Amino acid sequence: MAEVETAGKTGAEREGNGAKATANEGPRATEQAELEVRNPATGEVIARVPQVDSQRLHEMVERARAAQPAWEALGFEGRGRLLRALQQWILRNDTRIADTIVAENGKAFEDALLAEVGYAAQALAFWAKRAPKYLADEKVRSNSPFVFGRKMLVRYAPVGLVGVIGPWNYPLTNNFGDCIPALAAGNAVILKPASLTPLTSLLLAEGAREVGFPEDVFQVAVMPGSLAGELIDAADYVMFTGSTEVGRKVMERAARTLTPVGLELGGKDPMIVLADADLERAANAAVHYSMQNTGQTCISIERVYVEEPVYDEFVRLVVEKVQNLRVGKPGGPGAVDVGAMTSPDQLELVERHVRDAVEKGARVLTGGKRREGEGLFFEPTVLVDVNHSMLCMREETFGPTLPIMKVRDVEEAIRLANDSPYGLQASVWTKDTAKGARIARQVQSGVCCVNDAMVNYMALELPMGGWKASGLGSRHGADGIRKYTKKQSILITRFAPKRDLHMFPYRQRTTRLLERLLKLLYGRRARR
Structure with missing residues (x-):
């Protein structure tokens, strides 16, 4: 769960998935702008990770936006090849990834291997295969006589830059897992992992580089929760997983820029x-x-x-x-x-x-x-x-x-x-x-x-x-990737007269003709 600066709030907000946790939990930034990552099963420090400050975050945003058009231009086939390559990298490094999750999160090895590494391996193949189908142009037919003979379709275009704000309970599944469909759709992604568990996300970024992902298409921003608001401001879509309390703050911040959001929040x-x-x-x-x-x-x-x-x-x-x-x-x-x-x-x-x-x-x-x-x-x-x-x-x-x-x-x-x-x-x-x-x-x-x-x-x-206070939007299925896109409706007229009947100048005779046409089409009682 991320901290999010909101109007009228001072100090740090809460961080953690589903927890009523304060910003005092877990690792703290040192004077060298580093986070100490601790193993919750032992209390020992297992890593010190440099943090991103505001200036660095904005530089990452600029680089992501510069890299996104070429990533989109690769098309579904080109992006799919890289997603599948990353899948194979994950399978080759499954124990290393699971051990990293266990060390920073404290969960049992099986929980890390099956619910996280297994999910990511499946999801990379799934979205590589399904993205072209879920995001293919859709032909539209209309009963309106005014568009007779026209070709109509709906196109799904990537939004551009997606910000993912992840929780600490699933450092892979609910962090990088949300990045996969966003990347498959042709977006650049900046992932902010929870401060308690940043190591898995950094490891996945390493894997993406090794298999040939273009530079800056996928970036990990380890930073205080107080900077999450700046990521929301910069992104074209925000996916957030965490508590309902912080989810409301994410929506409030996103409302400033009319940025669409996806929220998976608390449950009972x-x-x-x-x-x-x-x-x-x-x-x-x-x-x-x-x-x-x-x-x-x-x-x-x-x-x-x-x-x-x-x-x-x-x-x-x-x-x-x-x-x-x-x-x-x-x-x-x-x-x-x-x-x-x-x-x-x-x-x-x-x-x-x-x-x-x-x-x-x-x-x-x-x-x-x-x-x-x-x-x-x-x-x-x-x-x-x-x-x-x-x-x-x-x-x-x-x-x-x-x-x-x-x-x-x-x-x-x-x-x-x-x-x-x-x-x-x-x-x-x-x-x-x-x-x-x-x-x-x-x-x-x-x-x-x-x-x-x-x-x-x-x-x-x-x-x-989720329904009610448990979220907005959904993961998985067609909507799980379409949320990272914007729709464009396209109408193409191939054959038409120089002037359509309804165009200027208005004439009484033409208007009466159109009036009779409307009554003919829509004035009869609907059949039972």
């Missing part, structure tokens, strides 16, 4: 478990999709509603599985299940949500506190006897917690699932998939899975975006 994603669900699968999914990436995923399961007849058994299964999770410093494959949290302030927020729940009557069945010793670790936690007066059921927790609530029936579950300002993702669990689909249509979220969760993100053909 509900899981509805019906009495006829496969409880073993539902429990496995509840544990994995709430604890994966240490719960720091905007589309993770954040609250569960279980029908009364199966509530006790479901809770028993979940607690048993959570207690078996291995928590600790990430190592190689299979070392741990749940790694460290990335942000100190986010860890404090999770503690606050759990404490608030307990004070209001909730019970902790397992976990419930941070781990002593080095690193930012919070025990995987299951909460029961929860209700909507508690922060853990209303605000985005963004940590390894799973509050479970008993409901009388599916109607109550739907009502509670929709009782939220957020609407990013949801899931329904039942053996009756037809019933599940009907319930999914009643849930107020941009995505709703039946007997699954989160895997929709890997279906790049399927749009993914």
